[in-house]
Amino acid sequence: xxxxxxxxxxxxxxxxxxxxxxxxxxxxxxxxxxxxxxxxxxxxxxxxxxxxxxxxxxxxxxxxxxxxxxxxxxxxxxxxxxxxxxxxxxxxxxxxxxxxxxxxxxxxxxxx
Numbered sequence: 001x002x003x004x005x006x007x008x009x010x011x012x013x014x015x016x017x018x019x020x021x022x023x024x025x026x027x028x029x030x031x032x033x034x035x036x037x038x039x040x041x042x043x044x045x046x047x048x049x050x051x052x053x054x055x056x057x058x059x060x061x062x063x064x065x066x067x068x069x070x071x072x073x074x075x076x077x078x079x080x081x082x083x084x085x086x087x088x089x090x091x092x093x094x095x096x097x098x099x100x101x102x103x104x105x106x107x108x109x110x111x112x
Contacts, residue, residue, distance in 0.1 A: 010058050014058075015056070015058070018056035018057070018058055019055075019056035020056070021056060021065060022053055022054045022055050022056035022057075023054070023056070025053060025054055025065075025068055025069070025072070026054040028072045028074060029054075029072070032072070036050050036051065036054075039068065039071055039072070042071040043064075043067045043068045043070070043071035044067065045064060045067065045068070049064060050068065053065060053068055066078055
């Protein structure tokens with residue numbers, strides 16, 4: 001898959017997800033009554049980066065979002081994303097291939 005340039009628009013659903021994630025981060029910070037400066041310091045990032053993350057800016061790296069969640073003690077919420085059991089489409093595709101060969105059969109050449 002070709003790399004997407006920062007000038008190409010994101011799929012609308014991805015933009016919405018980033019906006020929701022940023023809003024959730026902002027809400028978690030507000031519940032703790034932490035100013036942006038404190039969360040940025042705990043996460044080891046610049047305040048501007050935190051502001052961009054809270055707006056759901058697509059240029060903010062996944063590592064930065066993960067670090068912010070870690071600073072909020074919410075990093076455990078990322079574990080389900082990495083769980084192969086939650087890949088419903090992939091599991092369905094794998095199940096449909098059960099019993100089939102993964103690689104084509106090669107006849108052994110016994111001429112030495």
